[in-house]
Amino acid sequence: MSWRAVKVCRALQRRKAVKRIENGDCIFCRIARGEIPCRKVYEDGEVLAFHDINPVAPVHFMLIPKLHLASLLEAEEGHAALLGRMLLLASKLAKDQDWTRVFVP
Ligand SMILES: [Zn+2]
16 A cells, blocks of 8 residues: 555545544555456455556555555454565565556655
């Protein structure tokens, strides 16, 4: 998840009216379900990578889990394999696009 994605989730969490972000309201879950279009970089059963709509680098994509996690603060021991896989996948996808820097929030 990019820093921008984390900032969006944190902003949503701060809203008084939304105590907990539910799958139906989460923009990233809606992108993962195909309800909001994106330019896909990679997809499998657990994760989706897509180009940022406002890139700030020549290669700028976001990698999200299809499982709803509003932030890393919600991550638990059971998410370890998924999160580790995402880190390795971020590196592979960046290399595939000839990019040598990866930012993880
Ligand atoms: Zn979500």
